[in-house]
Amino acid sequence: MSDAAPKAALCVCNLRKAYKDVVAVDGLELEVRWGECFGLLGPNGAGKTTTIEICEGLTAADSGDVEVLGMRWSADATELRQRLGIQLQETQLSEKLTVVETVRLFRSFFRRGPEADEVIALVQLGEKRKSRVGSLSGGQKQRLALACALVGDPEFLFLDEPTTGLDPQARRQLWDLIEQFKLAGRTILMTTHYMDEAERLCDRVAIMDHGKAIAAGTPRELIASIGAEHLVEFSAGGAARALDVSALRRIEGVREVRAENGNVRMQVTELHRAVPALLDELDRQGVPLTELRTHSASLEDVFVILTGRHLRDE
Amino acid sequence: MSRTRWADHPLAQLTLVRFREFWREPEAIFWVFIFPVLLAAGLGLAFRNRPPDVLKIAAVTPELARSLRQEKLLDVEQLSAAAAEEALRTGKVALFAAPSPGGAVVYRYDDTNPEGRAARMLADQAVERAAGRADPVASSDRLMREPGSRYIDFLLPGLLGMNLMGSAIWGMGFAIVDARRKKLMKRLIATPMPRHYYLLSFVLARLLLLVVEVGVLLGFGAWVFQVPVRGSMLDLAVLCVLGSLAFSALGLLIASRAQTIEAASGLMNTVMMPMWIVSGVFFSAQRFPGALQPAIRALPLTAVIDALRAHMLQGASLAQVAPQLGVLGVWLLVSFTLALKLFRWR
Ligand SMILES: Nc1ncnc2c1ncn2[C@@H]1O[C@H](COP(=O)(O)OP(=O)(O)OP(=O)(O)O)[C@@H](O)[C@H]1O
Ligand SMILES: [Mg+2]
Numbered sequence: 046m047s048d049a050a051p052k053a054a055l056c057v058c059n060l061r062k063a064y065k066d067v068v069a070v071d072g073l074e075l076e077v078r079w080g081e082c083f084g085l086l087g088p089n090g091a092g093k094t095t096t097i098e099i100c101e102g103l104t105a106a107d108s109g110d111v112e113v114l115g116m117r118w119s120a121d122a123t124e125l126r127q128r129l130g131i132q133l134q135e136t137q138l139s140e141k142l143t144v145v146e147t148v149r150l151f152r153s154f155f156r157r158g159p160e161a162d163e164v165i166a167l168v169q170l171g172e173k174r175k176s177r178v179g180s181l182s183g184g185q186k187q188r189l190a191l192a193c194a195l196v197g198d199p200e201f202l203f204l205d206e207p208t209t210g211l212d213p214q215a216r217r218q219l220w221d222l223i224e225q226f227k228l229a230g231r232t233i234l235m236t237t238h239y240m241d242e243a244e245r246l247c248d249r250v251a252i253m254d255h256g257k258a259i260a261a262g263t264p265r266e267l268i269a270s271i272g273a274e275h276l277v278e279f280s281a282g283g284a285a286r287a288l289d290v291s292a293l294r295r296i297e298g299v300r301e302v303r304a305e306n307g308n309v310r311m312q313v314t315e316l317h318r319a320v321p322a323l324l325d326e327l328d329r330q331g332v333p334l335t336e337l338r339t340h341s342a343s344l345e346d347v348f349v350i351l352t353g354r355h356l357r358d359e
Numbered sequence: 360m361s362r363t364r365w366a367d368h369p370l371a372q373l374t375l376v377r378f379r380e381f382w383r384e385p386e387a388i389f390w391v392f393i394f395p396v397l398l399a400a401g402l403g404l405a406f407r408n409r410p411p412d413v414l415k416i417a418a419v420t421p422e423l424a425r426s427l428r429q430e431k432l433l434d435v436e437q438l439s440a441a442a443a444e445e446a447l448r449t450g451k452v453a454l455f456a457a458p459s460p461g462g463a464v465v466y467r468y469d470d471t472n473p474e475g476r477a478a479r480m481l482a483d484q485a486v487e488r489a490a491g492r493a494d495p496v497a498s499s500d501r502l503m504r505e506p507g508s509r510y511i512d513f514l515l516p517g518l519l520g521m522n523l524m525g526s527a528i529w530g531m532g533f534a535i536v537d538a539r540r541k542k543l544m545k546r547l548i549a550t551p552m553p554r555h556y557y558l559l560s561f562v563l564a565r566l567l568l569l570v571v572e573v574g575v576l577l578g579f580g581a582w583v584f585q586v587p588v589r590g591s592m593l594d595l596a597v598l599c600v601l602g603s604l605a606f607s608a609l610g611l612l613i614a615s616r617a618q619t620i621e622a623a624s625g626l627m628n629t630v631m632m633p634m635w636i637v638s639g640v641f642f643s644a645q646r647f648p649g650a651l652q653p654a655i656r657a658l659p660l661t662a663v664i665d666a667l668r669a670h671m672l673q674g675a676s677l678a679q680v681a682p683q684l685g686v687l688g689v690w691l692l693v694s695f696t697l698a699l700k701l702f703r704w705r
Pocket of ligand 1: 065066067068069087088089090091092093094095096293
């Protein structure tokens with residue numbers, strides 16, 4: 046991608062959109078750089094779809110500025126449509142058409158792009174190319190929707206919850222496709238509810254709540270911003286009574302320790318220092334270690350700490 | 360995949376989609392192609408003109424029988440008086456004639472039976488003529504039985520008009536509202552598809568299907584009932600195309616805002632139902648009060664049907680149906696302009 050002209054693939058400036066009774070987007074600022082995969086995260090109703098549809102030129106904003114690929118919808122709509130790939134949150138493609146008929150239809154709208162069958166092979170629907178859309182599974186329908194977004198060989202891909210409702214395997218297949226697209230140097234703006242998805246696919250993310258971006262950065266930066274980077278859990282077996290918890294708190298890099306029924310949970314900033322120190326301390330106290338687990342703090346934890354709520358009500 | 364240039368044009372692809380969606384919907388095929396033919400067949404049979412029945416009567420003497428046989432519409436049998444009485448009572452004959460003193464004739468029949476009354480008239484006429492009566496006024500018959508003036512001839516243009524209206528309004532309305540409801544329309548306008556192609560594809564598909572639709576119904580009428588098409592084929596094509604376009608524009612207008620199939624079908628029925636009744640599909644629109652006639656004539660279905668009847672049955676040219684063409688043209692322009700103003704893509 047040429048960095049010569051516009052500095053970012055997408056610039057959203059002070060964007061506002063209100064419906065009758067709700068402010069869906071409330072002064073949003075966003076910048077998506079060339080060639081990156083940017084994730085918009087947030088709970089239901091945060092304004093993600095509204096934002097992405099304004100960027101796609103499907104919804105008119107009340108105020109604010111949107112620049113996509115250095116162009117504006119008011120002036121360059123036709124050109125932009127040729128260069129963007131779009132997947133909407135909920136589209137039911139015509140059930141009576143076959144996969145190949147659907148992709149050929151979408152292909153016919155674009156100046157350039159791969160052959161219908163190439164795209165179908167890319168999303169691994171080759172076996173289903175003659176099947177009616179109505180007979181496809183949820184995951185296959187999502188992949189067909191992605192095929193329709195990719196068929197114009199887009200420079201910029203908008204994906205609104207591409208993996209919602211899919212089983213883990215179908216999600217992983219879709220991730221692979223998105224990663225391939227990323228490797229080709231294209232830009233992606235996606236929304237998702239899944240933190241693992243965002244952490245795996247997105248170079249940078251913004252967390253949206255009530256129409257505003259309440260945090261933005263790389264997933265690592267966001268996680269680091271809440272202080273505790275890791276969680277360490279272990280079982281001290283029958284010897285738990287003898288465990289001196291206050292001694293654990295004194296270990297360098299340990300922020301908080303909670304012991305319940307012989308299971309101990311610690312928030313830790315520097316795993317590589319804390320774990321050896323922990324092992325030494327347990328050894329010193331003569332406590333046998335039966336189990337030890339560590340996991341990194343996630344975007345989910347970031348969201349909970351920033352808003353006091355969970356991303357998904359599960 | 361065989362790739363041809365024209366097939367990759369968005370308009371060709373969109374029109375193909377219309378066809379595929381139509382052919383893959385068996386109900387649509389039934390309502391558009393088969394139902395009108397069944398209706399024409401059923402009504403044509405029910406209201407067919409039967410050849411006039413020959414009435415069976417009896418005569419008691421050979422002389423009377425000879426006189427009566429002069430009338431071709433009577434089937435005369437010579438019976439004894441007792442046998443004739445018996446045959447009349449059991450309904451084998453409608454009447455019997457017997458001589459009475461003084462050269463007079465007695466007709467015995469049931470005057471509540473129309474056949475009996477008809478037989479009485481025919482028999483008396485034959486007897487009087489045989490006795491030398493001269494008719495002072497010369498008369499001859501010209502029968503109204505030739506193709507072009509039977510009920511089926513009246514009905515078929517009506518069915519054709521009704522079909523033009525139904526297929527255009529339903530075809531347009533359901534497909535558009537369904538695409539809007541499923542957000543398929545929103546997905547399409549997110550591509551570089553030129554929007555007018557989308558609407559144009561409906562019109563193109565409609566016009567192509569029109570050929571089949573009109574062909575099937577008129578072909579059936581011509582083959583089974585010898586319903587004539589007396590005007591020129593070109594004029595017929597112009598009429599059908601203009602009618603179909605006017606109804607398509609009306610369908611587009613109906614579908615321009617509706618978000619659900621229920622809302623759309625309610626609207627469509629509200630628009631079409633009155634026209635089915637007053638526009639003269641099954642019986643002449645002239646039966647409605649004179650005060651309503653101007654309004655009835657301003658309806659698009661009335662215009663199409665009147666023009667089709669004049670064209671098919673009287674061989675009227677386009678100039679002769681200019682008022683109807685005018686009505687259709689106004690409907691087309693007004694509906695289309697309004698529809699474009701009101702249309703919502705999502
Ligand atoms: N067409 C509309 N009319 C009225 N209100 C709307 C409309 N579209 C969205 N909203 C409201 O705007 C707010 C933001 O909706 P939006 O769809 O952008 O959320 P979202 O972040 O995409 O949510 P989800 O995760 O559920 O998809 C919500 O409160 C929603 O009810
Ligand atoms: Mg959404």
